[in-house]
Amino acid sequence: MSRPEKLAEGVYRVDAIGIPRAVNVLLIREGDGFTLVDTGVRTSVGRIEAALRSLGGGTASLKRVFLTHYHDDHTGGLEGLLGSSGEKRPEVWASDREAEIFTGERPADLSHNPVMRRLMRSFDPPRVEVARRLREGETVAGFRVVPTPGHTHGHVSLLRESDGLLFTADAFGTLPLKIRVGVRSFFCTDPVRAKRSAAELLDLDFRTAVLAHGPVLREGAKERLRRAVAECRYA
Numbered sequence: 001m002s003r004p005e006k007l008a009e010g011v012y013r014v015d016a017i018g019i020p021r022a023v024n025v026l027l028i029r030e031g032d033g034f035t036l037v038d039t040g041v042r043t044s045v046g047r048i049e050a051a052l053r054s055l056g057g058g059t060a061s062l063k064r065v066f067l068t069h070y071h072d073d074h075t076g077g078l079e080g081l082l083g084s085s086g087e088k089r090p091e092v093w094a095s096d097r098e099a100e101i102f103t104g105e106r107p108a109d110l111s112h113n114p115v116m117r118r119l120m121r122s123f124d125p126p127r128v129e130v131a132r133r134l135r136e137g138e139t140v141a142g143f144r145v146v147p148t149p150g151h152t153h154g155h156v157s158l159l160r161e162s163d164g165l166l167f168t169a170d171a172f173g174t175l176p177l178k179i180r181v182g183v184r185s186f187f188c189t190d191p192v193r194a195k196r197s198a199a200e201l202l203d204l205d206f207r208t209a210v211l212a213h214g215p216v217l218r219e220g221a222k223e224r225l226r227r228a229v230a231e232c233r234y235a
């Protein structure tokens with residue numbers, strides 16, 4: 001099992017499945033413990049717990065989980081992590097829109113693609129209490145919440161302005177090799193809006209970009225993402 005990759009001070013990328021960089025989640029060290037950004041799939045729990053131990057913590061050191069959106073490759077490990085954390089469960093945070101899906105106040109935003117939409121109807125997002133509902137400009141673990149709707153209506157990315165570290169979540173992603181807007185069109189609720197959100201991310205001041213699916217972009221990160229937007233043909 002691969003060790004967490006240090007991206008910047010206090011920020012680590014964890015391979016949530018056995019294929020390197022296929023599903024990335026973040027562990028962020030804070031004064032009271034760790035914040036986890038996304039939870040991978042159901043089988044990711046052991047990998048995340050091992051990552052916590054390798055960083056000198058354990059399940060009790062996980063204080064909060066921030067979910068960028070409800071898709072099951074980002075929330076599949078949530079139930080297992082909450083169940084293994086003992087009496088003091090970590091808080092769950094999310095954007096306003098996604099929180100309404102997790103609490104059952106709103107139905108999930110399905111894909112625009114008819115085939116994918118039928119497949120997604122068989123997936124029930126985790127039902128969980130959301131301790132904090134974050135809006136644009138609010139922060140989690142030192143990262144500013146940046147709304148990037150389109151992949152889902154409530155999808156968000158995260159930017160740490162102190163060192164220009166951007167977690168795009170699924171605003172960009174590779175499946176399998178090429179960087180694309182929204183990972184793939186058929187995963188998106190609104191592909192046109194996803195392209196607009198991706199273009200808006202390029203206006204931010206960042207130097208390193210981390211995709212939920214794909215490589216860590218260090219050199220020429222903005223230009224590589226700009227190329228993906230330019231090549232995007234969503235309409």
